[in-house]
Amino acid sequence: MTRAQDALPKAVAAHRWLQSLRLRPNLVTPGVVGEAHLLAEEEAIFGPLNLSGAHVLEVGAANGYLSFAALRRGATRVLATDHLAWTLPGADAQAATELAAREMGLGIETMALDPRALTAEFGKFDVVVATAFFEQLFNPIAALRGLRAVTTRLLLIETLQDAQDDGRPVMMAQTLPMPFGGPSGAMVPGWAPNPPAVLHLLHTLGFSRILYRNHPTLGSQRGIFAALLPAAPEGVLEGFGEPWINLTHPKG
Amino acid sequence: MDQPKTSLSYDELLARMQQIHWFHSIALRPGLTTFGPKTELILAHEEQALLGCLDLHGRTVLDIGAWNGHFSFAAKRRGAARVLATDSYTWTHPHFKGQESFELARAELGLEIDTQLIDPTEITGDLGLFDVVLFLGVFYHLFDPIDVIQRLRSVTGQVLMIETHQDALEKTRPGMVFYPGTTLGGDATNWWGPNPPLMLSLLKQIGFARVMYREYPGEVMYRGLYAAFTPEADPAIAAGFGVEWRDLEAPGVLDSLVVAA
Numbered sequence: 001m002t003r004a005q006d007a008l009p010k011a012v013a014a015h016r017w018l019q020s021l022r023l024r025p026n027l028v029t030p031g032v033v034g035e036a037h038l039l040a041e042e043e044a045i046f047g048p049l050n051l052s053g054a055h056v057l058e059v060g061a062a063n064g065y066l067s068f069a070a071l072r073r074g075a076t077r078v079l080a081t082d083h084l085a086w087t088l089p090g091a092d093a094q095a096a097t098e099l100a101a102r103e104m105g106l107g108i109e110t111m112a113l114d115p116r117a118l119t120a121e122f123g124k125f126d127v128v129v130a131t132a133f134f135e136q137l138f139n140p141i142a143a144l145r146g147l148r149a150v151t152t153r154l155l156l157i158e159t160l161q162d163a164q165d166d167g168r169p170v171m172m173a174q175t176l177p178m179p180f181g182g183p184s185g186a187m188v189p190g191w192a193p194n195p196p197a198v199l200h201l202l203h204t205l206g207f208s209r210i211l212y213r214n215h216p217t218l219g220s221q222r223g224i225f226a227a228l229l230p231a232a233p234e235g236v237l238e239g240f241g242e243p244w245i246n247l248t249h250p251k252g
Numbered sequence: 253m254d255q256p257k258t259s260l261s262y263d264e265l266l267a268r269m270q271q272i273h274w275f276h277s278i279a280l281r282p283g284l285t286t287f288g289p290k291t292e293l294i295l296a297h298e299e300q301a302l303l304g305c306l307d308l309h310g311r312t313v314l315d316i317g318a319w320n321g322h323f324s325f326a327a328k329r330r331g332a333a334r335v336l337a338t339d340s341y342t343w344t345h346p347h348f349k350g351q352e353s354f355e356l357a358r359a360e361l362g363l364e365i366d367t368q369l370i371d372p373t374e375i376t377g378d379l380g381l382f383d384v385v386l387f388l389g390v391f392y393h394l395f396d397p398i399d400v401i402q403r404l405r406s407v408t409g410q411v412l413m414i415e416t417h418q419d420a421l422e423k424t425r426p427g428m429v430f431y432p433g434t435t436l437g438g439d440a441t442n443w444w445g446p447n448p449p450l451m452l453s454l455l456k457q458i459g460f461a462r463v464m465y466r467e468y469p470g471e472v473m474y475r476g477l478y479a480a481f482t483p484e485a486d487p488a489i490a491a492g493f494g495v496e497w498r499d500l501e502a503p504g505v506l507d508s509l510v511v512a513a
Contacts (some may be wrong), residue, residue: 162427172426
């Protein structure tokens with residue numbers, strides 16, 4: 001073991017980790033979320049896509065698991081961003097993410113970013129992905145507008161859901177303990193929509209084809225939405241087989 | 253009613269009135285009332301419910317979404333030292349001609365009221381701090397009411413008065429219904445229907461210390477009135493709040509507002 005390798009466990013232990021990232025064959029960051037869960041989420045979100053050559057923006061990256069996955073799957077540019085987990089007093093998740101990037105030799109970019117501040121001037125990304133989206137945002141409407149402004153083809157949203165027995169588009173407000181980063185005991189005001197609410201919000205913002213699937217391990221408690229802009233080539237849909245449901249163009 | 257404040261003849265004033273689509277029925281002269289679907293009686297009830305509980309003498313008032321101006325005029329008549337009437341959508345709408353209607357009524361009533369053409373989505377603290385902010389019939393017309401309610405906090409010195417369509421009344425937890433397209437009332441400008449727990453939650457989280465609620469006068473279930481007080485609010489400004497106003501954080505109040513599905 002080299003000196004540098006010897007120092008890595010100490011460097012890892014100096015951070016709090018949400019995600020379990022395998023930095024070495026025998027070294028995994030002690031994340032709250034395990035590797036199996038992350039892998040299942042990655043496959044559900046990125047599995048249907050061909051990311052070769054894509055520019056990808058991740059919003060709410062935590063420790064960057066999906067950003068690293070996007071790079072490994074062929075994306076040529078990946079910008080990992082987070083807001084609360086990277087900026088609250090005591091939060092060190094951005095530094096932890098950058099440590100992981102260095103260690104794995106994966107050249108992602110990082111930036112602390114409030115998605116409400118996104119405008120078209122920020123840049124354009126073929127694919128934008130945001131996990132734990134509604135539940136950690138006081139204003140997800142403004143954030144969705146921000147994501148729309150920088151998306152050229154596909155927006156992927158993963159979120160906590162609620163009011164699923166209600167046929168109307170509904171968003172329920174809630175305040176939950178912050179799962180990661182920030183002061184101990186910090187609470188985060190946010191929302192949990194039902195699928196009709198996400199569908200119609202995305203449609204109103206200009207996404208023309210919207211697909212949905214339940215979370216791969218947590219079922220309908222959480223949902224994943226894939227929203228395509230009219231400019232996205234038809235071929236983008238080819239990988240979206242079952243269990244994806246096309247909400248805007250249902251079969252039959 | 254005072255003597256006419258403009259030199260318009262009866263026929264000239266009537267002709268001007270007929271060129272405008274009115275929302276508020278405002279008595280401009282004896283025998284000349286604007287032709288709004290909101291009748292004088294409805295407006296009188298709304299005004300009493302919203303302004304009758306406030307001591308406006310010497311206060312500054314901001315009216316957001318003033319349209320034809322009934323509530324701006326009412327605030328001035330009730331003693332407000334300064335009233336700033338604002339609007340954008342109806343004031344610039346080619347059919348509604350809201351600003352023209354407001355100016356005609358203001359001139360005819362001879363009331364000293366400031367105006368500013370500004371959309372609620374553009375309001376910032378630069379507009380100034382007002383004792384009383386009126387936000388009547390606007391919340392549900394906003395695609396992003398969360399952003400606007402945060403903006404309103406920055407201009408509210410004492411109390412924010414809200415009148416809104418509401419929905420999800422069968423739910424005990426905070427939530428709001430989204431209306432895509434023309435779902436609500438065939439009107440594409442209707443976006444959200446919040447329930448009382450949601451209004452309480454939103455208003456408390458952006459820094460209001462106390463939120464009072466009362467039913468819309470006339471037992472219209474799907475509209476509600478809210479008064480949100482800043483921590484700095486002068487207790488005297490709320491002295492007139494009667495039993496019809498209830499503190500949303502008092503035990504049992506939110507539960508009592510739940511409507512069976």
